[in-house]
Every structure is written in structure tokens, then in C-alpha cells.
Amino acid sequence: MLDFELSEEQRMLVEAVRKFGKTEIAPYIRKIDTDQKLPQRVISGLADLGLLGMSVSQEYGGADADPVTVGLVAEELAKADITCATPTFFLVQAAWGHIFNKYGTKKAKEAILPKVTKGEAFIGIASTEPDTGSDVANMKTNAKKKGGGYVVNGEKMFISGVGEIQNVLPAGGGYVMLAKTEPDKGAKGISLFYMPIKGTKGVTPTLLDDWGRRGISTGGFAMEDVEIPAEYLIGPENKGFFLAMEGFEYARAIIGMVCCGAAMASLDHAMEYLKIRKAFGRPIGTFEGVQFKLAEHYTRMDALRLLALRALWQYGREMKTGEGRFLTALYCAESKLLAPESAFDAINDAIHWFGAFGYTVECPLELALKGVRSYYWAEGTREVMRTIVGRELMGKEYVVTR
Ligand SMILES: Cc1cc2nc3c(=O)[nH]c(=O)nc-3n(C[C@H](O)[C@H](O)[C@H](O)COP(=O)(O)OP(=O)(O)OC[C@H]3O[C@@H](n4cnc5c(N)ncnc54)[C@H](O)[C@@H]3O)c2cc1C
Structure with missing residues (x-):
């Protein structure tokens, strides 16, 4: 049905x-x-x-x-x-x-x-480190058992929400964080932990200055002998890599919808201008060179919206029935592979239609361009998405990063 x-x-x-x-x-x-x-x-x-x-x-x-x-x-x-x-x-x-x-x-x-x-604390994801992002299994952050809990050392970088935790939300918050519990075992030696940031002894946060999507911060935090209780372990020890992939998949499918929303709103905004701005005696929206591009971008974003919705639907289906592990990975990666670039291209053309006005900050669309560009990296790059799609199509023995 x-x-x-x-x-x-x-x-x-x-x-x-x-x-x-x-x-x-x-x-x-x-x-x-x-x-x-x-x-x-x-x-x-x-x-x-x-x-x-x-x-x-x-x-x-x-x-x-x-x-x-x-x-x-x-x-x-x-x-x-x-x-x-x-x-x-x-x-x-x-x-x-x-x-x-x-x-x-x-x-x-x-x-x-x-x-x-309640909006009093933030919960995010801390996977990326100064020296490794796409190659998650190569991370350095480690957690060692001590007494009834763990001691964590390492550093996370390019992490969304550090400023909100440190400076905005009254109860701070923290991260679902990946750390090695058996460093020699690669992806099979990574566990997930909750790592609180604000006021945690041994945690030193930093903030970065991004050029887009500036209403939410990106930053990092170093951890030196940070003690966390055993109940902050998320899921079984050494299964963290695989549990984190579930989170990345969810985020990737939602990002598909975000890209569609930002791009379609930008096209809608531009469409109003195409109707009133005149050149050569007629509205610029009546030129085929403009209108056909608008039609193509709109159609592509509409198609990607369906791709994202299918990924989200499959994510929910797997949650309920446990079925379709590989379909979830495939659909979410497909959505994240195409949505940011297509949104970027659509917004780029929408800005172009505003002529020189499009290059001023009076025209808001540059904000959208910079916003969707962040998703070329965040929650996994397009190259990683291609790797996942290729793996699901051809089989694990053909993984390009083996
Ligand atoms: C705005 C923003 C917010 C972010 N928020 C978070 C967050 O909240 N939490 C978090 O953990 N991370 C976050 N990230 C980090 C993001 O997940 C990483 O940037 C991403 O995973 C890539 O890692 P990297 O930056 O270390 O690049 P690298 O992995 O070093 O890659 C560098 C370049 O090489 C390419 N590359 C790598 N491997 C291959 C390959 N096998 N084949 C072809 N090309 C390859 C990459 O695609 C990329 O273009 C955020 C990033 C941004 C920009």
C-alpha cells in the first residue's frame, strides 16, 4: 500500500x-x-x-x-x-x-x-576529531574502565551545539560520543557514551567561527582524564560504531527534508521576483532560460523530498519491525548524497535571478546557500554517502575504503 x-x-x-x-x-x-x-x-x-x-x-x-x-x-x-x-x-x-x-x-x-x-539542555553527536572525520574507526579518543565508571581522554572537533551548551541553555547538555574501549579492534572497539560538557572536570571547550548557519555554534572540546559514571555508557560496550550509524542514518534522512525546505522556500521567494522584475519589456520569469531552470530545480527538489520521506518511512519501519537494515542505510545515504548539492544548485540559481541585488545582504538567499553547504560535510560527506550506496549495491567485499 x-x-x-x-x-x-x-x-x-x-x-x-x-x-x-x-x-x-x-x-x-x-x-x-x-x-x-x-x-x-x-x-x-x-x-x-x-x-x-x-x-x-x-x-x-x-x-x-x-x-x-x-x-x-x-x-x-x-x-x-x-x-x-x-x-x-x-x-x-x-x-x-x-x-x-x-x-x-x-x-x-x-x-x-x-x-x-524542555529546551533547557542540548543533546548532540560528538564523533569527529581534529585528525579524523570520515574515517570514524581511526579516532583517538579512548575510554578506560576505572572503579565503577570510565576515564576518558581525547578531543572532539567541529561539533554542533558547543556554544549552546556552554553559553545559552541553563542546564547545558552534552553529547552522544564515540570513544575507543578496545583501541586495537577498529570499528569493533568503539563504544558510545554520554559526555556532559558544561562544568565537567577535565573538559575544555572551544568555539569555531563558521561562515554559514551561524545561529547554531560549532566547536570542540578536549578531555583530559574525564571521569564519567558507568550509566553513561550507551548500549553494549564495543557496539558504539554500529549504534552511531543508526543515528547518522536518521540525521541524514532529516537533512534531506531540511535541504528541500530551504531550497523550495528560496525558489518560492525568487518566483515572486521573477513575476515583477522586467527586462526587455517583459517579466524575467517569462524567459525560457529562467523559467525552465525554475521548473527543473523545483521538480528535482520535489523528487528528493520523496526520497527523503521514503528514507524516513523505512527508518520508522525498521524501528517497528526490525526489517530492512540495509535498505535504511541505502535510502538515508541516497537522500543525503543528493539533497545538499541539489539544494545548493537551486539556491545558487535563485540568487542569480535577483541580478546584482542577489549579491547584497538585502537579499536573504545567501544565508540559505551557506546553510545547505554545511550539509556537504555534517553527518557525513557526499564521498562517504557514495561509499555507502556503492557498498549496499555491490556488497561489503567491494567497499572502496577497505
Ligand atoms: C557545520 C558543521 C557541523 C558539524 N557538526 C558535527 C557534529 O555535531 N558532530 C560531529 O561529530 N561532526 C560534525 N561535523 C563534522 C563532519 O561530520 C565532518 O566534517 C565530516 O564527517 C568529514 O570529516 P572531516 O571534516 O574530518 O574531513 P575528512 O574526513 O578529513 O575528509 C576530507 C575530505 O576528503 C574526502 N574523503 C575522505 N575520505 C574519502 C574517500 N574514501 N574517498 C573520497 N574522498 C574522501 C572527504 O569527503 C572530504 O572532502 C560538522 C561539520 C560541519 C561542517
């Missing part, structure tokens, strides 16, 4: 998010980007709508939301905030809140997740 209808609940939620986005976010995106932070009003509004950590169980204040619903919300947030800062704040917590909710210990979840769903 194939059904493109939204449920009544989904329709109402999308409508509520759209209204919130139109009034509380869209008019302020330049300010969000300049101030380099989301206003407290936006964070509280997202929490009041039940959107923060919405994939988390209701017992921790979440909405138990299914992946398709999460994707629809992400798309609406991206239509409102084409800089992609608000959608990133949302999607990282939806994907990694889900992993923490699914595999974390009850004690840790009770302590952390209610703060996340």
Missing part, C-alpha cells in the same frame, strides 16, 4: 509549525545569523510546541514522534529558517535524542532527556 496523505495529526502539527515559523522565525533570520544565536523565544517556542527531542519517549517529555513526522517538522523549520540554524538545532536533537532514548540507561535518560525536551 502506498499513501501520500498526511494524517490529521500530522497536518495540524505541520500547520502549527508553519505558523510559528512564519511569525517567530522567518522575519528574524538575518538577526539570528548576525547575533550567532537562536533567540530564547524561539527555543522556548520549539519546546512549547513539543518539538525538542520529539523522537524521545513521552515519559521523558518527548512525543514518541515517528521519523516521517520528524521530517515534516524539519522541512517546515527550514522553510522558515533558510539559514538552517533552527532546523539543525532541531534535527540533531531529534536524531541523537532518539539514539540516547533507545540505548541509554534509565538513570542517565531520567537525568538528561527531560531537560532536553
Whole structure:
């Protein structure tokens, strides 16, 4: 059975998010980007709508939301905030809140997740290190058992949300973090931990100065003999790499929706201009050279929207039935492979149609261009996506990074 209808609940939620986005976010995106932070009003509004950590169980204040619903919300947030800062704040917590909710210990979840769903703390992902990103299994951060817990040493870098944890949210927050527990075993010696950042002894955070999506920070943190309790282990020891892939897959599919939202909103914005701006005595939108490109970009983004929705649907199907592990990896990677580049190309042309005005900051679309560009890297590069798609098609023995 194939059904493109939204449920009544989904329709109402999308409508509520759209209204919130139109009034509380869209008019302020330049300010969000300049101030380099989301206003407290936006964070509280997202929490009041039940959107923060919405994939988390209701017992921790979440909405138990299914992946398709999460994707629809992400798309609406991206239509409102084409800089992609608000959608990133949302999607990282939806994907990694889900992993923490699914595999974390009850004690840790009770302590952390209610703060996340109230918008008082942030939960993100810390995988990348100064010397390794795509090659996850080559990371250096390690966790050694000591007493009843673990001692962690290492450094994470290019991590979303460090500034929000350090400087914005009252209860701080932390990361679903990968660390080696058996360093000689490659991917099979990595475990997942919850690593709190703010005020944690031995943790030294840093902030980076990104040129896009500036409403959410990127930073890093060094860890020197950081002691964490045993209940901060997420899932079984040495299974962390595989559990993290589940989180990356979820995030990748949501990013597909975010790219579609930002690109389609940019095309809509440009379309209004194409109707009123005249050259050679007629609206520029009547030139085939312009209108055909608009049609192509819109069609491509519409197709990618379906690809992202299919990935989210499959993600939810696997959650419910345990079926289709490889399809989930494939669909999520396909979506993440094509959506950022196609969105970038669409927005780039939309800016071009504004003529010289498109090169001024009066035209907001440069914010969208820089926003979707971040997803060429974040949650895995396009080369890694090609590697995954190739692996799922040809089989593990042909993996290009073997
Ligand atoms: C805005 C932003 C936010 C981010 N947020 C987070 C976060 O919250 N948490 C987190 O853990 N990480 C985060 N990242 C980091 C992101 O996951 C990494 O940038 C990404 O995984 C790539 O790693 P790297 O930057 O170390 O590049 P590298 O892995 O060093 O790669 C460098 C280049 O080589 C290419 N390359 C590598 N291997 C191959 C190959 N086999 N074949 C062909 N080309 C290859 C890559 O595609 C890339 O273009 C973020 C990045 C950005 C830009």
C-alpha cells in the first residue's frame, strides 16, 4: 500500500509549525545569523510546541514522534529558517535524542532527556576529531574502565551545539560520543557514551567561527582524564560504531527534508521576483532560460523530498519491525548524497535571478546557500554517502575504503 496523505495529526502539527515559523522565525533570520544565536523565544517556542527531542519517549517529555513526522517538522523549520540554524538545532536533537532514548540507561535518560525536551539542555553527536572525520574507526579518543565508571581522554572537533551548551541553555547538555574501549579492534572497539560538557572536570571547550548557519555554534572540546559514571555508557560496550550509524542514518534522512525546505522556500521567494522584475519589456520569469531552470530545480527538489520521506518511512519501519537494515542505510545515504548539492544548485540559481541585488545582504538567499553547504560535510560527506550506496549495491567485499 502506498499513501501520500498526511494524517490529521500530522497536518495540524505541520500547520502549527508553519505558523510559528512564519511569525517567530522567518522575519528574524538575518538577526539570528548576525547575533550567532537562536533567540530564547524561539527555543522556548520549539519546546512549547513539543518539538525538542520529539523522537524521545513521552515519559521523558518527548512525543514518541515517528521519523516521517520528524521530517515534516524539519522541512517546515527550514522553510522558515533558510539559514538552517533552527532546523539543525532541531534535527540533531531529534536524531541523537532518539539514539540516547533507545540505548541509554534509565538513570542517565531520567537525568538528561527531560531537560532536553524542555529546551533547557542540548543533546548532540560528538564523533569527529581534529585528525579524523570520515574515517570514524581511526579516532583517538579512548575510554578506560576505572572503579565503577570510565576515564576518558581525547578531543572532539567541529561539533554542533558547543556554544549552546556552554553559553545559552541553563542546564547545558552534552553529547552522544564515540570513544575507543578496545583501541586495537577498529570499528569493533568503539563504544558510545554520554559526555556532559558544561562544568565537567577535565573538559575544555572551544568555539569555531563558521561562515554559514551561524545561529547554531560549532566547536570542540578536549578531555583530559574525564571521569564519567558507568550509566553513561550507551548500549553494549564495543557496539558504539554500529549504534552511531543508526543515528547518522536518521540525521541524514532529516537533512534531506531540511535541504528541500530551504531550497523550495528560496525558489518560492525568487518566483515572486521573477513575476515583477522586467527586462526587455517583459517579466524575467517569462524567459525560457529562467523559467525552465525554475521548473527543473523545483521538480528535482520535489523528487528528493520523496526520497527523503521514503528514507524516513523505512527508518520508522525498521524501528517497528526490525526489517530492512540495509535498505535504511541505502535510502538515508541516497537522500543525503543528493539533497545538499541539489539544494545548493537551486539556491545558487535563485540568487542569480535577483541580478546584482542577489549579491547584497538585502537579499536573504545567501544565508540559505551557506546553510545547505554545511550539509556537504555534517553527518557525513557526499564521498562517504557514495561509499555507502556503492557498498549496499555491490556488497561489503567491494567497499572502496577497505
Ligand atoms: C557545520 C558543521 C557541523 C558539524 N557538526 C558535527 C557534529 O555535531 N558532530 C560531529 O561529530 N561532526 C560534525 N561535523 C563534522 C563532519 O561530520 C565532518 O566534517 C565530516 O564527517 C568529514 O570529516 P572531516 O571534516 O574530518 O574531513 P575528512 O574526513 O578529513 O575528509 C576530507 C575530505 O576528503 C574526502 N574523503 C575522505 N575520505 C574519502 C574517500 N574514501 N574517498 C573520497 N574522498 C574522501 C572527504 O569527503 C572530504 O572532502 C560538522 C561539520 C560541519 C561542517
